[in-house]
Amino acid sequence: MSSLTYAQAAAQGIWNSQVDEIGYIPSVTVAPVIDHLVELDGGNNGRSSHVNPLSREEEAVGVIGALPLAGKFGAVVMQDNGFGNNITALTTFSISYHLPMLIFANTRGSLGEYNSMIHSVSQPAPDLLRRLGLPVIELDRRSSAQDWEDTVSEAGNHAKMTYRPVIVLGSFWNTDGKVA
């Protein structure tokens, strides 16, 4: 049984999927994931050799999504409302050019949410992504941290096997993490 927190388990799962580079767009919910990714890479204060901040989700698809063209593989850590920013890049670049990538995104707009409008983009995000042909795997309080680690890791393998981005959505409500 994993002794990791859910955030640490997600971070460990990302590294387990043998990524070369990780880009992130911060949110308060994924901050502990980012901290653990950075820590495991020997860095601090949000930066390490292979973990870097990016300014926008669309840009992350370009920077990290291009790595397979060089025989490498990468992951993006973000929040689900950012899919509104990167859908064109995901479809016309990653999907069209058959480029694998792992995306781990925390969810917003559901149980535990304080923000009165973020559900308007976050709630339809899984259906929208699936409609575009992107595989979406959803995790929440009902499975263990160990399951989160294993699922995130296998999602990376699935992306490589199927030559496309694979998205893992993690709801931190009623886990040891926080929603917002």
Add this chain to the structure above:
Amino acid sequence: MRRYQALQLINELTADLPLVVTCAATSRELAAVETRDNHFYVLDSMGLVGSIATGLAIAAKGSDVQKVIGLEGDGSLFMNPNVLPTGGFLSPNRLFLILLDNQVYGSTADIPTYADRVDLGAIAEASGWTVGRADDEASFRSEYARLLNTAGPTFLHMRIEPGNATDVPKLLVDPVTITNRFQAWFTHRLGQGTEVNA
């Protein structure tokens, strides 16, 4: 100089370098000049060339690839100017962006961009890039040679005249064929000698 002539010049200078090319007329015209394995045509995804080039420049760290070149237009770069602060911040040694600035959306009826009032080279400079400026063949060759040998993100701001080449066919290829061709060339060039997709 128009875009087509600039692309002939760039094609001559980049035979051994990865070249990521922006969409529409620029990709079409470069493919009409010559289509080569080191060309990665971004057929849509307007504005993403600089981000893709940044990722590839990061991936090329430690290799003997001198630079990864992104070839952008002013309209496209205005669509994702985040490329400039991000490139300056991450500062990959091998990142080189060439901007062909004709001050119009060349594939969209020559509608003017912001470029007659906003200097993209100055934004690059403020973001930490080493910037060169050119407006003819001689100045382009000179600045290209200098920036090719400058470590860190480099930006060559080339002023060109508006106008598309005539009788250039559309680039009607399946994007995955571009992936396979470029990936095979680039992974080999990086010294990995493998053709893997991950």
